[in-house]
Amino acid sequence: MRKPPVKESLKPNSSGSQSLKKRFSALQNLPRFFRLVWKTNKTLTIGNILFRLIKSGLPLLMLYVGKELIDEVIRLMDHRTDSHQYLWTLVGTELGLTILSDLLNRCINLFDSLLGDLVANKTSVDLVHHAAKLDLYQFENPIFYDKLERARRQTSGRTVLLSQTLAQMQDIVTLLSLGAGLVIFNPWLILILIIAVIPSFLGETHFNERTYSLTRSWTPERRELDYLRYLGSSSETAKEVKVFGLENYLADRFKSLSDEYYLANRRISISRASWGYFLSAIGTIAYYGAYVFVLVQTLSGLITVGTMTFLSGSFQRMHGMLQGIMSRFSGIAENALYLQDLFDFFEIRPTILANENGKLIPNPVRKGITFENVGFKYPDTEFWALRNLSFSIKPGEKLALVGENGAGKTTLVKLLACLYKPTEGRILIDGVDLLDYQLADLRANIGIIFQDYIRYEMTVSDNIAVGDIEQQNDSKAIENAANMSMAFEVVDHLPNKFQQVLGKRFKDGTELSGGQWQKIALARAYMRDAQLIVLDEPTSALDARAEHEVFKRFTSLIEGKMAVLISHRFSTVRMADRILFLENGRLIEYGSHEQLLIQDGKYAELFQLQAQGYL
Numbered sequence: 037m038r039k040p041p042v043k044e045s046l047k048p049n050s051s052g053s054q055s056l057k058k059r060f061s062a063l064q065n066l067p068r069f070f071r072l073v074w075k076t077n078k079t080l081t082i083g084n085i086l087f088r089l090i091k092s093g094l095p096l097l098m099l100y101v102g103k104e105l106i107d108e109v110i111r112l113m114d115h116r117t118d119s120h121q122y123l124w125t126l127v128g129t130e131l132g133l134t135i136l137s138d139l140l141n142r143c144i145n146l147f148d149s150l151l152g153d154l155v156a157n158k159t160s161v162d163l164v165h166h167a168a169k170l171d172l173y174q175f176e177n178p179i180f181y182d183k184l185e186r187a188r189r190q191t192s193g194r195t196v197l198l199s200q201t202l203a204q205m206q207d208i209v210t211l212l213s214l215g216a217g218l219v220i221f222n223p224w225l226i227l228i229l230i231i232a233v234i235p236s237f238l239g240e241t242h243f244n245e246r247t248y249s250l251t252r253s254w255t256p257e258r259r260e261l262d263y264l265r266y267l268g269s270s271s272e273t274a275k276e277v278k279v280f281g282l283e284n285y286l287a288d289r290f291k292s293l294s295d296e297y298y299l300a301n302r303r304i305s306i307s308r309a310s311w312g313y314f315l316s317a318i319g320t321i322a323y324y325g326a327y328v329f330v331l332v333q334t335l336s337g338l339i340t341v342g343t344m345t346f347l348s349g350s351f352q353r354m355h356g357m358l359q360g361i362m363s364r365f366s367g368i369a370e371n372a373l374y375l376q377d378l379f380d381f382f383e384i385r386p387t388i389l390a391n392e393n394g395k396l397i398p399n400p401v402r403k404g405i406t407f408e409n410v411g412f413k414y415p416d417t418e419f420w421a422l423r424n425l426s427f428s429i430k431p432g433e434k435l436a437l438v439g440e441n442g443a444g445k446t447t448l449v450k451l452l453a454c455l456y457k458p459t460e461g462r463i464l465i466d467g468v469d470l471l472d473y474q475l476a477d478l479r480a481n482i483g484i485i486f487q488d489y490i491r492y493e494m495t496v497s498d499n500i501a502v503g504d505i506e507q508q509n510d511s512k513a514i515e516n517a518a519n520m521s522m523a524f525e526v527v528d529h530l531p532n533k534f535q536q537v538l539g540k541r542f543k544d545g546t547e548l549s550g551g552q553w554q555k556i557a558l559a560r561a562y563m564r565d566a567q568l569i570v571l572d573e574p575t576s577a578l579d580a581r582a583e584h585e586v587f588k589r590f591t592s593l594i595e596g597k598m599a600v601l602i603s604h605r606f607s608t609v610r611m612a613d614r615i616l617f618l619e620n621g622r623l624i625e626y627g628s629h630e631q632l633l634i635q636d637g638k639y640a641e642l643f644q645l646q647a648q649g650y651l
């Protein structure tokens with residue numbers, strides 16, 4: 037049974053003022069947010085602010101015209117002979133203002149949504165770029181993953197914050213203009229107004245804070261819920277879920293976790309609804325108190341009926357507006373708190389830097405690659421995945437890495453690709469540390485096909501082009517690569533050839549067999565003119581004939597280049613010039629196939645074992 041997470045928000049809030057402070061400090065994120073909005077589209081931003089400014093002056097104008105209208109009607113009723121011109125001018129003005137107000141509303145909504153979409157898109161693109169710069173180990177860390185998840189959720193939610201903040205500014209300008217009119221009559225009315233809305237504002241603030249900490253503290257569980265939803269309802273998992281009959285297990289696990297979240301949320305929602313009702317009732321009572329006061333003044337003849345409608349109208353609007361401003365303030369502060377998660381994610385820095393001013397990889401590499409007493413521990417582990425590794429790969433040499441599961445073969449490749457830094461020792465290319473080269477140039481000189489390569493549910497052409505995305509429109513290069521990896525014969529049977537969409541996620545997609553996918557993935561290695569090619573179990577899903585053919589072609593391709601092959605099949609391994617046998621991260625045997633057989637050590641033992649299997 038899983039332990040429920042620590043739910044901050046379910047504890048009584050220890051300090052209201054602290055939460056208020058946190059709320060105000062979250063507003064510091066707004067200038068940065070608006071810089072982002074400004075950078076996204078200047079015209080839409082200026083247009084939006086301009087429309088809102090014009091719109092903010094309209095309520096006062098309309099109330100004033102209304103007041104004049106009523107006073108004029110009453111005056112005309114008393115003096116029937118007078119001209120009606122002023123009356124009709126007022127009616128015309130009111131009509132014009134109403135039409136203008138509708139037009140402005142439409143424009144504001146349109147600009148809000150266009151700008152919001154652009155901001156969300158830009159944030160998503162920035163997120164992808166930033167994530168690509170980060171270290172691989174950061175993706176393997178659950179705390180990082182939670183941050184990424186929260187940041188990802190933020191990208192679309194920003195539209196709301198944008199319109200909320202702009203509407204807030206607009207309402208504050210309207211409020212000030214209405215307030216100016218009210219002050220001329222009676223400043224006390226303003227004071228009553230403010231006192232009336234403060235209780236509900238404090239209530240909103242308190243509950244928003246609790247909702248935020250609940251949502252935040254539940255990030256790992258929400259991630260788990262998303263994962264369970266994916267397991268239970270995706271095409272990739274459907275096969276296994278069916279044959280193992282996992283649907284009830286997954287549904288029950290989802291239900292128990294989501295019920296816990298629902299209960300925690302329900303508690304806050306119920307308190308919020310009851311307190312919200314009580315606190316806003318206070319505001320309503322104060323509002324009616326002020327209304328009665330204005331009525332009494334009118335009845336005693338101190339103000340005209342037009343002024344009464346003006347005052348009660350502006351008081352009513354200000355009351356609604358102040359309440360709106362205060363509760364929106366809570367919403368803005370809450371969203372600004374969430375925004376912090378997005379900015380926090382952008383603050384995460386990689387430890388392996390792009391090193392843009394670093395050296396370029398020599399072309400051709402002359403001395404080769406040297407491992408100098410390399411050791412590596414994965415972050416947050418005490419265990420040496422690799423230790424005391426010293427060997428070299430000469431130009432033109434084919435090296436095979438052999439060892440049982442977990443021996444450290446893939447880890448060694450990850451170090452070569454600079455996905456991790458060695459914990460001790462150095463890796464050198466022509467005598468220069470790998471970390472001193474430009475990262476992009478290093479990666480451009482290495483072609484790696486990992487054993488858990490990605491099956492892109494895109495066209496065959498795209499699947500091959502990812503090997504060197506710069507050449508995505510070079511159909512000759514793509515066809516050539518397909519030829520080398522034997523993917524051509526797979527493509528030949530597909531209805532749309534290279535334009536065939538693979539996988540079942542999208543319309544007209546075709547699923548391939550494991551070996552067919554592998555042939556397509558292998559073609560990626562042939563796309564780039566890399567000096568080092570690494571194939572991590574590249575032929576595990578191929579049949580024996582295809583495997584033999586793939587290696588024949590591979591050998592001709594890598595003439596003069598360095599290659600590292602990882603394989604559990606000794607028929608493949610023996611084609612290498614030299615073989616490294618790893619055990620528990622240590623290099624225990626080293627030499628050609630024949631030399632290692634003569635040594636009669638671990639390699640020879642495993643080789644015999646496999647050979648017997650084939651008898």
Ligand SMILES: Nc1ncnc2c1ncn2[C@@H]1O[C@H](COP(=O)(O)OP(=O)(O)OP(=O)(O)O)[C@@H](O)[C@H]1O
Pocket residue numbers: 176414417421439440441442443444445446447448
């Ligand atoms: N991201 C990771 N974080 C922590 N430990 C890891 C990580 N990846 C691998 N390991 C550990 O490092 C060791 C070496 O793993 P590696 O994947 O390099 O083995 P391998 O020789 O490629 O195995 P296989 O033949 O099964 O592919 C294993 O003990 C594994 O549990």
